[in-house]
């Protein structure tokens with residue numbers, strides 16, 4: 001039996017045999033067999049849009065590996081900046097490479113003063129931090145016009161470095177703007193995650209030193225969010241990047257995709273959902289409304305995972321460490337009970353619906369003091385290296401511009417009718 005498939009066009013009796021390579025089949029051969037007949041797959045439920053060597057997902061067995069390293073080991077032994085390096089370069093850094101990388105990121109955390117004073121202060125008082133962050137990332141393209149030279153590897157590195165360095169600074173400014181507080185400058189004496197917390201929470205003290213348990217927990221959560229193969233926002237990054245747009249414009253587009261409640265916005269939706277349910281007594285009726293199709297169990301379900309999201313397991317472990325410092329979230333017991341009910345209910349089991357990364361992260365963020373409208377901002381900081389690694393890989397692959405076809409189902413040709421005759 002050969003590692004291939006054969007497709008026959010019964011209209012012509014012609015067939016084509018296509019080899020199965022790395023678990024996929026190259027469908028370009030279809031065009032030779034039946035020109036002008038397109039493969040329809042809205043939402044890409046069965047389509048691989050590219051080949052990639054960055055992240056390996058096994059949705060059936062709940063496995064996630066970055067460049068071959070299991071997410072469990074990286075969460076336990078690595079740190080976010082080291083994982084950024086791994087995703088971008090394919091290997092863990094040597095001590096010297098790590099020192100240079102950390103230095104390059106640390107000393108690019110400042111943004112242009114026009115960005116701080118005139119751009120970020122220009123938003124309305126109740127602007128959502130995600131809208132400010134998405135706009136700020138796009139605005140960076142106006143400060144670094146040389147970013148359009150995407151064919152120069154060193155220039156790509158500089159822009160990648162700037163995005164990873166400056167996104168926490170813009171994110172913290174978005175938060176401070178939303179509460180009417182002055183912006184904090186980065187503190188280069190702190191590591192990446194601690195510096196972000198300092199820019200978020202520093203008030204009048206000379207230096208803000210975050211609780212090390214909370215800074216470490218945030219760093220682990222950023223690792224868990226760093227990449228996830230061709231999710232909606234990463235696919236957006238690749239599609240926009242395929243037009244040879246600059247990386248800031250592509251990353252702003254990806255941020256827009258992540259903003260949606262079906263994707264990165266789910267962590268915020270989980271808290272709204274748990275708060276709206278209100279009490280234990282209302283858990284049962286809520287589950288019934290989900291099964292009736294009237295509600296969604298936010299933080300549950302996944303296009304790829306048909307088992308427990310391995311990230312959710314690690315998030316739950318981090319939750320215990322955070323709550324030991326902050327006190328337990330009043331919504332935690334509700335979430336645990338909801339999970340227990342769902343995991344034992346055939347509606348969810350038959351659809352392979354398990355907690356995903358978003359089910360518990362919101363509880364941790366809320367306990368750490370982040371307002372709900374900052375949750376997806378945190379996801380953006382975490383996912384930035386993944387977006388950039390895929391952007392860089394697609395350029396190195398020489399990916400053609402993304403331009404799918406469609407199946408036209410509209411009306412046939414007809415002549416124009418003057419308005420007086422309609």
Ligand code: SDX
Nearest residue numbers: 228231262263264266296297298299300301302303351356
């Ligand atoms: C992320 O892709 C990624 O990798 C994303 C992500 C990443 O790291 O980038 O992992 C991050 O986005 C996680 C997902 C966060 N979103 C949510 O938690 C929102 C709630 N989840 C769903 O909206 C849904 O599960 C999706 C969007 C995540 C997946 O959607 P699919 O694959 O298109 O699944 P579907 O909507 O076709 O659902 C299949 C069935 C349907 O029932 P039937 O029509 O067969 O009767 O499962 C049901 C759905 O109604 N279903 C749910 C459900 N999710 C799916 N029913 C109730 N509650 C849910 N959460």
